[in-house]
Amino acid sequence: MKRKIPLGICLIMGIMMIIQFFIPHPVSLGFASTIYKWVIVLMAFALVLAIGNLIRHHTLKIRKRKEDWPYSIVTLFGMTAMAVIGLIWGVDPDSLYQRIFLNILAPLGGTMFALLAYYMASAAYRAFRARSLEATLLLISAFIVMIGFMPFGQYVHTRFPAFAEWVMQVPNMASQRGILLGVAFGSIATALKIILGIERSWLGGKE
Amino acid sequence: MKWYDRITRIDRRIIYLLLTSLVILPFFIKVTIPQNIMPQTKRLFDFIEAIPPNDKAVMISFDYTPQTQPECHPMAKSLLRQCFSRGIPVIGLSFDPQAPGLAVDALTSIVNEFDSLATSKEDSLVYGVDYVYLGWKSGRIAAQLDMGEDIGGVFPRDYFGALIDSFPLMNKVKNYKNVAIVVILASADYPLDWIRYPQTRYGVNVAAGLTAVMAPKYYPFVQTGQVSGLMSGMKGAAEYEKLVLDHGYARALGNAETGMNSQSMIHILIMIFIILGNVGYFFSRRQKGADK
Numbered sequence: 001m002k003r004k005i006p007l008g009i010c011l012i013m014g015i016m017m018i019i020q021f022f023i024p025h026p027v028s029l030g031f032a033s034t035i036y037k038w039v040i041v042l043m044a045f046a047l048v049l050a051i052g053n054l055i056r057h058h059t060l061k062i063r064k065r066k067e068d069w070p071y072s073i074v075t076l077f078g079m080t081a082m083a084v085i086g087l088i089w090g091v092d093p094d095s096l097y098q099r100i101f102l103n104i105l106a107p108l109g110g111t112m113f114a115l116l117a118y119y120m121a122s123a124a125y126r127a128f129r130a131r132s133l134e135a136t137l138l139l140i141s142a143f144i145v146m147i148g149f150m151p152f153g154q155y156v157h158t159r160f161p162a163f164a165e166w167v168m169q170v171p172n173m174a175s176q177r178g179i180l181l182g183v184a185f186g187s188i189a190t191a192l193k194i195i196l197g198i199e200r201s202w203l204g205g206k207e
Numbered sequence: 208m209k210w211y212d213r214i215t216r217i218d219r220r221i222i223y224l225l226l227t228s229l230v231i232l233p234f235f236i237k238v239t240i241p242q243n244i245m246p247q248t249k250r251l252f253d254f255i256e257a258i259p260p261n262d263k264a265v266m267i268s269f270d271y272t273p274q275t276q277p278e279c280h281p282m283a284k285s286l287l288r289q290c291f292s293r294g295i296p297v298i299g300l301s302f303d304p305q306a307p308g309l310a311v312d313a314l315t316s317i318v319n320e321f322d323s324l325a326t327s328k329e330d331s332l333v334y335g336v337d338y339v340y341l342g343w344k345s346g347r348i349a350a351q352l353d354m355g356e357d358i359g360g361v362f363p364r365d366y367f368g369a370l371i372d373s374f375p376l377m378n379k380v381k382n383y384k385n386v387a388i389v390v391i392l393a394s395a396d397y398p399l400d401w402i403r404y405p406q407t408r409y410g411v412n413v414a415a416g417l418t419a420v421m422a423p424k425y426y427p428f429v430q431t432g433q434v435s436g437l438m439s440g441m442k443g444a445a446e447y448e449k450l451v452l453d454h455g456y457a458r459a460l461g462n463a464e465t466g467m468n469s470q471s472m473i474h475i476l477i478m479i480f481i482i483l484g485n486v487g488y489f490f491s492r493r494q495k496g497a498d499k
Contacts, residue, residue, distance in 0.1 A: 021408065029356060036353035040346035040361070047345055091307070092367060093315040101308035109273030109305075117473060121226050122219045125480035129488050139481070146478060149442050150471040151240035161243045173426040180427060 007197045014195030054079070141167055209494070215487035222480065229476055233468035239460070240468070241449075247429050248446040251414045251436020252289070254388060256454075260294030263387035264380045268397065269310035270303040275394035275418050281444040281463035282416035283313040283392050285451045291321050291332060292456040296376050298386070299340040300362065302347040302397060307340075307366060314340055335374035342366030348400050355383050355409035383411040388435060392416040398425060402433050416443065441466050 017035065020028035058072035086097040130136040147153045148164020157163075193199035208216075255265065267286060271279035290297050299314060301307050318332045325331040332338060341362040344350045350361045358381060359371055371377040379385060389411055391398040398415040405411050412435045415425055419440025428434040438447055444463035451457045 024408075033353055033356050033360065036346070036349035037360070039349035040344065040353075043346035043349075090367070091311070093311050098308060098311060102312055106273035106276060106308070110276060113274035117230070118223050118226060121473070121477050121480065122222055124477050125217070125222060125484050128481045128484065130485055131488075139485070143478060146474045150474055151242050151445075151467060152471065154241075154243050161245075165245060168423060168426055169430070172423050173430060176424055177427045180424075 003200070003203055006203055007200070011195055011197060014191070051079075141171075209491070211487040211490035211494070213487075214483045215491065217480070217483070225476055226473060229472040230469045232472065233465050237465070238468055239464065240471075242442075242446050242467075244446045244450065245439065245443070247434075247437040247439070248443050249436075249450070250429075251390070251438060252447065252450045254412070254414065254435050255286075255289055255293070255295065258293070258295050258387045261296070263385055264296040264298050264376070265290050266298045266300065266386045266389040267310075268389060268391040268393070268401070269299055269301045269306045269313070270391060270393035270395065270397045271309065271418075272303060272305040272394055273309065276309060277462070277466050278418050278441050278444060279392045279394060279416060280309060280313060281441075281461045281466070282438050282447060283310070284317055284461060285444065285447040285457070285463075286390060286392075286416070287313060287317040288320075288451050288456045289454075291317065291337065295387075296336075296380070297338040298358075298376070298380060299338065301343045302350070303393070303395070304343055307343050310340060311366070314338060335369075336376055339371065339374055339376050340366045341371070347397070348404050351401060351405045352408060355405055355411070358382055383409045386411060388412040388414055390414045390416060394418045394421065396421070396424075398428075398434070402428055406433060416447075441470050 013035075017032070020032045055076065058076050060066075061072045062069050062076075082097065082100065085100065086095075089096050091097050128135075128139060128142075130139050144160075144167055145164045147156055148161045148167075153160045153164065190199065194202065258265065265286075267283065269283060271283075287297060289295075297314075299310050301310055318334075318338070322331045341358075342365060344361060353361045359377065362371060365371055365374075383389075383405065389401055389405075391401055391413065393415065394417070398413060398417070401411075401413045406413050413433065414436040415434055416438035417425065417440070419442070422437060422439035422443070425434055425437055429437050438444060441463055445460075445467040448457070448461045448463050452460055
């Protein structure tokens with residue numbers, strides 16, 4: 001029973017949501033709108049669960065003095081401080097919350113991401129070798145796109161930007177479309193398996 | 208050590224030092240290299256140019272994070288400059304929890320810029336009349352679909368806690384029928400959801416401003432017309448800045464132009480290092496073959 005009821009709900013709701021998508025009648029639209037609101041509320045609860053989990057994980061880490069536990073204090077302090085500041089003083093453009101976000105979090109995030117440039121430059125220099133035909137083709141296409149997309153690519157040759165655009169519009173698009181179609185068919189198959197109760201891993205536990 | 212071995216073993220600290228210098232240089236030495244505008248960027252610009260003033264709204268989904276702010280923030284600012292200059296109302300919203308802070312910053316800075324130039328009260332931008340920021344909402348796909356029926360049902364209050372029914376703009380814009388286009392500025396796969404669900408169901412026009420890593424995935428959608436325009440990375444942002452400047456909607460180029468110069472310098476440096484590495488590799492392989 002513990003498994004049959006959720007499977008039944010999944011089957012009925014899955015079929016009903018497919019039907020309503022193709023029949024834009026006021027009744028089906030109203031039904032869908034109610035379901036969407038439920039989903040929004042459920043997702044908000046998932047967020048509460050995630051926050052609870054984060055607090056539990058880091059509290060345990062601090063209590064057991066696990067490796068790098070002082071960072072957990074920073075995490076918990078940062079999370080609590082931002083929540084309290086936002087709730088008490090608001091999130092207006094001139095608020096303390098907004099100032100902390102723009103002057104602490106945003107530069108920190110940007111700095112972490114900027115480090116990628118160093119790793120990429122170093123890795124490209126060491127690993128990007130024309131060892132095989134495929135690697136050579138990759139190297140050539142990368143050069144074409146990089147030069148073509150740079151503002152002065154047009155000074156290397158007037159047709160360079162157009163050629164780089166062709167690489168993106170034709171070979172890139174063909175492969176992207178193939179991947180997208182593959183993903184789409186895979187998604188349809190997985191959705192059908194879930195709706196029909198063939199795929200049951202989402203229920204958790206043992207079979 | 209032979210010369211070809213030496214050029215394959217350059218100390219990474221030298222690479223890092225050169226990289227840092229080249230990133231910083233364009234911030235001190237301003238060089239304006241004309242941008243060759245890509246067709247998909249122009250398509251988005253032309254689409255917004257074709258929207259009649261004070262008619263349908265442009266919905267901007269601010270879904271980028273501080274990590275990708277250098278690419279997406281200039282896009283947001285240029286887009287806002289174009290919309291406000293043309294009298295097109297803007298509705299902002301977010302589905303990425305890190306985005307609201309950046310959305311508020313983009314809106315505030317552009318509104319302040321316009322207000323500082325306003326000669327009368329009518330010229331200044333009014334919150335709730337010319338623009339609204341609805342904030343962040345969980346349950347992305349469900350929210351996007353439900354907005355096709357009633358935006359107020361999904362966002363009863365704006366980001367700052369005010370009831371959206373109190374805004375004249377939101378009394379005019381009830382659902383996607385009153386939205387000319389949704390422009391998603393994102394560093395993740397958010398535009399795909401807009402294409403798959405609200406566009407399929409309600410036929411809403413979708414455009415995107417994405418990081419350069421994300422953009423190639425959306426070329427098929429540009430070709431089919433499902434995406435009405437695309438700004439691709441720092442280049443797309445710099446192109447849009449140029450278009451906005453050329454049409455008199457801005458007084459100067461923004462940060463994307465400088466960022467693009469830094470990026471170009473790094474690309475050249477990386478290419479030089481790749482060439483050096485490959486020349487060294489080629490000669491050392493030839494030498495090994497000769498030794499055998």
